[in-house]
Amino acid sequence: MIKNFITMLMVTLTIALSSLSVVYAVNLETYKFDDPQKEALFRELIDELRCPKCQNQTIGDSDAPLAKDLRDRTYLMVQQGASKQEVVDYMVARYGDFAYYRPPVKLSTVVLWLGPVLVILVGAAVILMRVRARNNAEVELSDEEQAQLAALRSSDLDNADQSHSEQDKSS
């Protein structure tokens, strides 16, 4: 039942998300390429360059006039045979690291790259420490404590027996 529900949810979400991307996709048919390799590069670039005006859209996704200018410039550069890195460098030189969805590893961006690893490491360390502490606690019982534990356990059993018998009586 739950499994079915989750499957349904996933399907609905997938449909919703894919229809969203259809809604926002920009008409790219105006860009004509003779060379399929250049077209692939163009599509890759407009999917990784970020529109400075609209914050969280790629320039391929955005309807903003500026995004169109940047697409035009990308198209021009790709048609003239620019490499991917050349186009990215061109945009970053003008709009900063913001313009590229894959930020470079720098001092100011290092937390983006190492943050998730750090969180996993800290989490693993905490779990490890907790497991160790629990194991140590079992090992570290002295003879005296062992005896106490045994006494407690047997008294527990007695109590349980008693309550059990009391219940028997009452029923």
Place this chain on the structure above:
Amino acid sequence: MAQRSKLRWVILALPLLAFLWLTIFLLRGLFSDPTELSSALVGKPVPQFELPDIYDTSKIHTEAVLQGRPMLLNVWATWCPTCRAEHEYLNKLAAEGVYIVGLNYKDDSRAKAVNWLNTLGDPYQVNLFDERGMVALDFGVYGAPETFLINADGEVVYRHVGDVNDRVWNTVLGPQYQQLMQAYQTEGTAP
């Protein structure tokens, strides 16, 4: 044993510290404006260009008009309501002797832009006409209005996004402009 309990306190304090750090980080995010991008051009010379004058398109200006003295470069267009809002203030600054160059950015038509200058006043010493926005693109402009502060060497010192008003001029742009002017004037009087 004492050492161990100390370590315990440190470990216990860690989540609290992490929480405080996150609180400060997120609180700062609440008051920061994500649309204000730092300009990649700061500290670099203005890009090279050739643009026609807005009044007389046969007259061509180059990046040389942005060199030689401290100045503001104001990016504007008639389709931009905020430019309309700041125009009066630019007129006031120009009257006070602030040197401003105008860059008309992808306007609907040249006639409209000229009409704007004729009716609302022209605060600009030089009027550049960037019909297709390609020079603005080289400046990293992503909207209008934007105002660049340029030093006597023709290097971008600061970029302001949004309108120039009393508050912005008195707290941000003005002091920097005066500082550049002071350096420029003492340099000019030196032998």
